Amino acid sequence: MSTAKIKTVVEEAVRPFLDSNGFELVDVEYVKEGSNFFLRVFVDKEGGIDIDECGRISEFLSEKLDENDPIKDAYFLEVSSPGAERPLKKTQDVEKAVGKHVYVTTYEPIDKSKEFEGKLISFDGEVMAIEIGKKTHLIPYAKVASARLAIVF
Structure with missing residues (x-):
């Protein structure tokens, strides 16, 4: 599956959860670094996001992706804040x-x-x-x- 398709599948899987809980999806990255693949989901909300919220989102997304297993390669899932130097993607x-x-x-x-x-x-x-x-x-x-x-x- 192409990187663009993976990003779309991940966005579709996580967006309803984010929207219903007041979070904003900032970006999704699927990259290979060395021999490992990383699926990175950057999330924010008004006032900032904390580590417990990232954990909740990660658990939800992990379960959702395990349901239909759209990504065939093994990967590490990371959910985090976009940080102080937030990208302006849209x-x-x-x-x-x-x-x-x-x-x-x-x-x-x-x-x-x-x-x-x-x-x-x-x-x-x-x-x-x-x-x-x-x-x-x-x-x-x-x-x-x-x-x-x-x-x-």
């Missing part, structure tokens, strides 16, 4: 990040750079405006390779 994530410090990489240079770290001052669904110092960079969302919240020291 447009809704970017919209919620307006006013916060972000780190963005692009597929091609914009204003002679492919990396931008600053305050996300606006997002209209198509263009991110990031203020770095006194300059505002307009970044087309279609050209964003990755985006995440960034910690300011």
